[in-house]
Amino acid sequence: MLFTNGMYYIFLIAVFFGYWAVAGRIRLRIVFLLAVSYFFYAVSGGRALLLLVAISAIDFTTTRLMGRSDDQSKRRRLLLISLTIDISALCVFKYAAFFIQSASGGLSLLGISIPYSSLTIIPPIGISFFIFQSLAYVIDVYRKDTEPALSYADYLAFVSFFPTIVAGPILRAKQLLPQLRARLTLDSTTGGQALFLIAIGLVKKIAIADYLSANLVERVFDFPERFSSLEVLAAV
Template identity: 35%
Template sequence: MLFPTLNFGLFFLVVFSVAWALVGHHRLRLAFLTAASYLFYGFWDWRFCALLAASSLGNHLFGRLIFDSPDPQRRKTILTVAIVLNLGCLAVFKYFNFFLESLNELLILLGVGRDLPFLSVLLPVGISFFTFHGISYLVDLYRGTLDRPASALQMLLYISFFPQLVAGPIVRAAHFLPQLRRPVDPAEIPAIRAFLLILGGLFKKVVVANILATELVDPVFRDPQAFGAIDLMLAAYGYAVQIYCDFSAYTDIAIGVAALFGYRFPQNFNQPYRAVGLRDFWRRWHISLSSWLRDYLYISLGGQDRRTRNLMITMLLGGLWHGAAWTFVAWGLLHGAMLVVEHRAAQGRQPLAGWQRGAAVLVTFHLVCLTWILFRAPDLGLALDYLAGFARLSQASQVAQPMVLALLAGGIGAHFLPAGRLDWLERQVATLPRTAQAAALGAAIVLIDRLGPDGVAPFIYFRF
């Protein structure tokens, strides 16, 4: 069930009505939201609901064991076993065939090819996200960031809560579980901001991301050798805007929907293409993942004590988290290497100012676009073909339509709007009568639906 569909609209109306009707019955409300979340997940493949429940209850059990154990050594052992099981589950469903395929290719290269036992497994939607939620719970409990374990019901809902289940944001246990412990306040719903985020998200996904995908990015990436340097450059910019609009749309809608149920999610994007460097970029892009990797992996590895090694490992695993393919490995390693270089170059330097800042934004944006080529290409060969195509300078553009160029300019230009734009817009909307606000909301939903191409493509991050 995709957010920008009538199916989800109907689902939302029913769940919203019942959840608020149960506001005086805290446990019943949690149970209902859990059941609704499993129904939402079951729309993709009901068989994976069992995996989701097993992951939640398994982590709940390990959490209790960690909390109840007075022996520090035993706590460490339990945590290690639990993390290994979580990652093992992820490895089987997401990486087993990838590693086997890579091993098979290596054996063939060495002249000792074998028929290896490939598994025919479907990738459960959102497995990377709910695995990270589970690990977050265990480590937060081990570290004492969480003062007590969740009940089984709270744990089931924390892992499965439908707005963030399949593509984040990655909401930490220490951030979300305290919200599930106390009743929600029906007098304090940030509805205008929630609806603005939802409308903005719908527009970014249905109009900007979908049009750029169909008119520009997909045709060029399908056969890069048929296009010249200008089109390849436009498609790289196009993918940068598309993936931002697609993914930030999902998280904006998730944040807005959760707020309408009385829960707060953290911000996940902060105008990433105005970053003045790669470190700044990762503080603005998919913030919930980058801070998760920083706090649970990079710091755990020793942080800046062995910065080069730890950055490379963190970014390699961050790349692999996105998908089981060598393109993601290369993407992660390239980001890791650039972060190492940037760290070294920045040591002892004054902060950038004036034109240097502008130049840094420009360079960072182009480096990010370059790495997006690896991220988007189906394999390394096609990525190399794409990069080689930048030498075809004389070929005229086939895809530079005015609408595409306008969406590109708008998508990049929006990154340079003032940071408080949402607050300002919210204040303006709040001055309108409630009836006008509601009518505008309904009309805007219809308008966005009619402007987009027919059909809705799945969100890019559903694959991860």
């Protein structure tokens, strides 16, 4: 379900009214946001719900333990645990194909043939965004730039927030987590501001980012020899 797909806007409108229908009950609206985010990820081609839950559980646990400890060495060990697991998961699912291809090429020089296609790992959609978002949260808690999430549901809703999980950007916990439990009021002013921000975001995404991607970045990366150094630098 891409942002340029009409179904996305139908989904967005349904979520908008559903969210405000339960806005007065904090726990219910968090669960609602979590459910629609997981649904959105699944229908968008997400095949890593278990990985998303696992990474979230690990990082939520380490940050809660950080929040209860003033021992800097213990906090550093907890940070290292999260860093190791998150980056390892990203390397396995995101960059395994590159390493496998390189290893296959090296083994072929020794006369050992391994079918590359049988070893290919297709990276789950959005894996970079939700892992880096979770990792940024862990680092913020370690630095005491933000407080640990109050509940696991809060944290899951933050990491899986549907407008950003597939295509970013990466959110900071101190920007979104407090809003999950804030008292909400909907009037013409806040509604107008929200619609304006959504419209600006869509213009940036569709009219600017997608246009530059299709007409500059992809062309340069496909045929870099056809472009000047300045054009290649601009694409990068």
